[in-house]
Amino acid sequence: MATAEREKMYECEVKRRRVKEGGGYEPFWKVKKVVDALADADTEFRCKDCGGEVKILGKTSKTGAAAFVEHKRPADAEFCPSGLAFKRATDGRESHASAHPVN
Numbered sequence: 001m002a003t004a005e006r007e008k009m010y011e012c013e014v015k016r017r018r019v020k021e022g023g024g025y026e027p028f029w030k031v032k033k034v035v036d037a038l039a040d041a042d043t044e045f046r047c048k049d050c051g052g053e054v055k056i057l058g059k060t061s062k063t064g065a066a067a068f069v070e071h072k073r074p075a076d077a078e079f080c081p082s083g084l085a086f087k088r089a090t091d092g093r094e095s096h097a098s099a100h101p102v103n
């Protein structure tokens with residue numbers, strides 16, 4: 001049996017704030033490389049394709065290895081267009097957004 005391949009997504013969305021028309025601020029999600037998000041000390045992340053929760057991995061590894069994210073919920077990976085489980089599925093399923101999106 002082959003070794004389990006890891007789901008590696010090198011881009012994610014980070015929550016930022018911008019000035020709202022008419023005053024105040026509003027949050028929005030911005031696609032960013034995971035390495036850049038860490039360098040910028042972003043704190044809120046989600047999958048850029050399904051909006052599901054992700055966890056950051058690889059940030060403490062040796063130089064040369066880029067940090068990446070993977071889905072926290074297996075169910076997200078099953079139906080996210082970027083999910084490893086989704087890409088491997090052979091049942092012709094259609095992708096959809098996370099049932100538990102980060103807002």
Ligand SMILES: [Zn+2]
Nearest residue numbers: 047049050080
């Ligand atoms: Zn996803």
